[in-house]
Amino acid sequence: MDAYLKAAIIQGIFETLQMTFVSSFFAYVLGLPVGIILYVTAKGHLFENKAVNLFVGTIVNLLRSLPFLILLVVMVPVTRFIVGSSIGTWASIVPLSVGAVPIIARMVESSLNEVPSGIIEAATSMGASPLFIVFRFILPEAVPSLIFGAAINIATILGFSAMAGAIGGGGLGAIALQYGYYRFDKVVLWTTVAILVVMVMVIQESGSILSKKIRKT
Amino acid sequence: MSDQRKVFELKNIRKVYRNEGREFIALDDVSLDIHEGEIYGIIGMSGAGKSTLVRTLNRLEEIESGQIQYFGQDLASLKPSELRKVRRSISMIFQSFNLLMQKTVIDNVMIPLKIAKVPRKERKKTAEEMLKIVGLEDKKKSFPSQLSGGQRQRVAIARALAANPKVLLCDEATSALDPKITEEILELLQEINRTRKLTIIIITHEMSVVEKICDKVAIIDKGKLAEAGDVKEIFTNPKTEVARNLVLKGDGKDINPYDASNPGSRIVRIAFDGLSANEPFISNLVEDTGRKVNILSANTKSVGGIGFGQMVVELPREREDQQVVLDYFKSKGLSVTEVSA
Ligand SMILES: Nc1ncnc2c1ncn2[C@@H]1O[C@H](COP(=O)(O)OP(=O)(O)O)[C@@H](O)[C@H]1O
Ligand SMILES: [Mg+2]
Numbered sequence: 141m142d143a144y145l146k147a148a149i150i151q152g153i154f155e156t157l158q159m160t161f162v163s164s165f166f167a168y169v170l171g172l173p174v175g176i177i178l179y180v181t182a183k184g185h186l187f188e189n190k191a192v193n194l195f196v197g198t199i200v201n202l203l204r205s206l207p208f209l210i211l212l213v214v215m216v217p218v219t220r221f222i223v224g225s226s227i228g229t230w231a232s233i234v235p236l237s238v239g240a241v242p243i244i245a246r247m248v249e250s251s252l253n254e255v256p257s258g259i260i261e262a263a264t265s266m267g268a269s270p271l272f273i274v275f276r277f278i279l280p281e282a283v284p285s286l287i288f289g290a291a292i293n294i295a296t297i298l299g300f301s302a303m304a305g306a307i308g309g310g311g312l313g314a315i316a317l318q319y320g321y322y323r324f325d326k327v328v329l330w331t332t333v334a335i336l337v338v339m340v341m342v343i344q345e346s347g348s349i350l351s352k353k354i355r356k357t
Numbered sequence: 358m359s360d361q362r363k364v365f366e367l368k369n370i371r372k373v374y375r376n377e378g379r380e381f382i383a384l385d386d387v388s389l390d391i392h393e394g395e396i397y398g399i400i401g402m403s404g405a406g407k408s409t410l411v412r413t414l415n416r417l418e419e420i421e422s423g424q425i426q427y428f429g430q431d432l433a434s435l436k437p438s439e440l441r442k443v444r445r446s447i448s449m450i451f452q453s454f455n456l457l458m459q460k461t462v463i464d465n466v467m468i469p470l471k472i473a474k475v476p477r478k479e480r481k482k483t484a485e486e487m488l489k490i491v492g493l494e495d496k497k498k499s500f501p502s503q504l505s506g507g508q509r510q511r512v513a514i515a516r517a518l519a520a521n522p523k524v525l526l527c528d529e530a531t532s533a534l535d536p537k538i539t540e541e542i543l544e545l546l547q548e549i550n551r552t553r554k555l556t557i558i559i560i561t562h563e564m565s566v567v568e569k570i571c572d573k574v575a576i577i578d579k580g581k582l583a584e585a586g587d588v589k590e591i592f593t594n595p596k597t598e599v600a601r602n603l604v605l606k607g608d609g610k611d612i613n614p615y616d617a618s619n620p621g622s623r624i625v626r627i628a629f630d631g632l633s634a635n636e637p638f639i640s641n642l643v644e645d646t647g648r649k650v651n652i653l654s655a656n657t658k659s660v661g662g663i664g665f666g667q668m669v670v671e672l673p674r675e676r677e678d679q680q681v682v683l684d685y686f687k688s689k690g691l692s693v694t695e696v697s698a
Contacts, residue, residue, distance in 0.1 A: 265449040266449075266468065267441040269441060281458065281459050357458045
């Protein structure tokens with residue numbers, strides 16, 4: 141493999157990591173509260189609210205059912221507005237973040253649902269306010285599960301980043317497309333694929349290990 | 358006891374569960390008073406409505422009609438913030454402990470103090486004191502998952518005591534524990550009741566729990582209050598079928614069915630209290646009157662250190678002899694009730 145290809149792949153790795161983690165960060169900033177809202181407004185929960193739950197739930201479901209490729213295209217004007225361009229690593233981060241929000245929201249909701257109702261009952265009987273119950277009882281109890289979910293989500297975002305890169309440029313996805321697909325360079329194609337697989341595995345495994353390590357049950 | 362202040366006064370409580378159009382009356386016209394310093398047992402079969410009843414006391418469950426007064430204050434009239442304040446004075450422990458599994462023992466115990474906005478330093482000091490009371494001061498850095506069931510319930514008790522409540526509600530708090538640990542937890546509750554003048558309300562399906570520590574008991578049957586009063590009184594003289602079953606059967610150890618030797622003969626149940634328990638009154642009966650009875654079942658228990666007894670006997674066949682025996686029992690101060698065969 142030529143030296144310039146090696147350099148491109150190494151840069152691609154960094155770009156992919158940057159896209160993945162920056163997008164994950166923004167997606168969590170939005171997805172975590174949305175997931176909490178979905179959870180607390182559900183039937184029988186602390187802030188039960190059918191209208192809000194249905195509204196937020198529907199948007200989340202719509203976004204989730206939209207194929208990521210379509211979202212990438214639809215998001216182009218928005219990306220251009222925010223980043224000033226629709227190509228490059230930063231430009232990929234916008235659709236990645238938006239696309240991951242519904243996935244994260246549902247994952248968060250499901251982690252919170254795992255917290256036994258007895259905990260909430262105990263908290264209520266102590267005279268805790270609903271907000272206190274959410275932030276001091278439910279969320280801390282859900283942390284191991286949230287971390288486990290985060291590993292899955294980040295790995296998913298990494299997969300998406302390859303797709304976003306292929307369209308908007310940046311990262312291993314763009315390299316795989318440029319060299320592997322357009323130039324039929326099989327070595328580059330399979331090298332990037334192998335690197336992506338390893339990266340997903342590492343993220344997934346570290347998440348599981350971390351979650352297990354801090355889980356006290 | 359009854360000159361004490363009333364902690365809870367329940368008047369004609371009715372609770373209906375509604376699920377998809379179906380209605381279920383979980384509590385029907387329940388009235389009872391619980392006084393300060395009492396250990397009050399609420400007993401009944403599974404599904405009788407005990408948990409529902411205890412959950413109405415801190416409004417975890419809203420009632421359909423009736424009134425619950427807590428130190429003279431109508432619970433239903435409280436605004437959310439006032440209710441939360443009241444709840445801080447009514448602690449609760451559960452069968453499944455409901456501890457925060459991701460927090461250490463001491464963090465668990467400090468939580469009610471945090472809710473009450475006690476400063477951190479003080480929280481820690483109080484939590485440590487509470488752990489000392491339950492005998493777990495050396496476990497403060499442990500996580501609940503590292504503790505046994507009995508220890509977890511002790512942590513839950515420490516947590517319940519932390520905010521210095523006036524009442525402790527226990528919903529089947531010992532039902533998940535083995536008999537020896539149950540005994541220890543009950544002794545701890547009794548000690549707390551004495552030393553801290555804490556009113557304790559104990560939900561259980563086990564008569565042995567009531568026998569061991571309760572002053573008063575209410576028997577709940579299919580959402581209705583069957584009987585309520587002094588444990589001693591109900592043990593010696595249960596008026597309802599449910600009460601009789603609970604008292605006689607004890608903890609599910611079925612007594613012999615009343616197998617009378619003569620079909621259609623008269624069967625009576627005699628109850629004796631602590632005094633006459635020591636008296637061999639059946640042999641005295643034979644000596645004094647020359648009449649014999651056939652003992653169908655006998656069951657004696659110790660309630661709060663005093664012996665109580667139940668005996669089901671078949672009376673002699675002759676009407677005249679029956680009367681002599683009954684008069685004899687009555688002269689000994691025993692309560693006699695006819696058992697319908
Ligand atoms: N949320 C609910 N919805 C409908 N029925 C309920 C609900 N909670 C309890 N019940 C019913 O009310 C009855 C009493 O329940 P509970 O108070 O838990 O009984 P206990 O504690 O005496 O075993 C049971 O028949 C139970 O099925
Ligand atoms: Mg129950």
